[in-house]
Amino acid sequence: GEQVEQRPPHLSVREGDSAVITCTYTDPNSYYFFWYKQEPGASLQLLMKVFSSTEINEGQGFTVLLNKKDKRLSLNLTAAHPGDSAAYFCAVRDNNAGAKLTFGGGTRLTVRP
Amino acid sequence: NAGVIQTPRHKVTGKGQEATLWCEPISGHSAVFWYRQTIVQGLEFLTYFRNQAPIDDSGMPKERFSAQMPNQSHSTLKIQSTQPQDSAVYLCASSYSWDSSYEQYFGPGTRLTVL
Numbered sequence: 592g593e594q595v596e597q598r599p600p601h602l603s604v605r606e607g608d609s610a611v612i613t614c615t616y617t618d619p620n621s622y623y624f625f626w627y628k629q630e631p632g633a634s635l636q637l638l639m640k641v642f643s644s645t646e647i648n649e650g651q652g653f654t655v656l657l658n659k660k661d662k663r664l665s666l667n668l669t670a671a672h673p674g675d676s677a678a679y680f681c682a683v684r685d686n687n688a689g690a691k692l693t694f695g696g697g698t699r700l701t702v703r704p
Numbered sequence: 705n706a707g708v709i710q711t712p713r714h715k716v717t718g719k720g721q722e723a724t725l726w727c728e729p730i731s732g733h734s735a736v737f738w739y740r741q742t743i744v745q746g747l748e749f750l751t752y753f754r755n756q757a758p759i760d761d762s763g764m765p766k767e768r769f770s771a772q773m774p775n776q777s778h779s780t781l782k783i784q785s786t787q788p789q790d791s792a793v794y795l796c797a798s799s800y801s802w803d804s805s806y807e808q809y810f811g812p813g814t815r816l817t818v819l
Contacts, residue, residue, distance in 0.1 A: 623805060634811055640807055
């Protein structure tokens with residue numbers, strides 16, 4: 592089955608710096624990719640979904656890059672601020688209707704003032 | 705929209721007791737998923753319902769765990785004879801459609817502690 596490796600497991604950056612989290616996956620049939628944010632004690636908040644072969648999506652303060660050729664997905668938080676401190680999870684899903692999400696192991700990000 | 709509702713938020717059981725966890729999906733959503741989150745194993749898929757019908761339970765432990773969705777407004781996850789290794793946060797998610805392109809929205813989770 593699908594395996595998703597997420598790196599790094601822990602990341603500490605200064606306020607204003609960028610933070611990059613990367614996931615690699617194994618199943619070439621994986622088709623939809625998601626990033627979730629989980630603040631302490633809270634549930635998973637959807638940040639973004641991507642699915643094109645190579646795509647750069649920009650959200651509020653972050654950029655998501657998908658490279659299906661390399662089976663790699665990354666989240667780049669630009670100019671991180673303390674409110675970005677949380678756990679981040681990538682998740683992948685193949686194109687079978689209703690398929691489960693397979694999650695990466697998570698990255699705990701700390702943004703220091 | 706209240707989002708996905710899960711009750712209770714916290715549950716403590718003694719070893720060998722039964723635990724029932726409840727999930728109310730977002731109104732109008734036809735797919736319901738259950739996941740389990742632990743420090744060691746991370747986020748793991750348990751089971752999935754489409755229009756109340758069980759579709760995929762490949763992640764469910766074969767013994768002691770069962771899930772039902774008796775109507776479109778709630779699903780339950782039951783753990784019989786709970787064991788300390790069942791301690792985890794159990795997350796319910798719902799999706800507007802079972803099509804893979806649709807996002808899953810997660811509830812706040814139920815933290816189960818088995819003493």
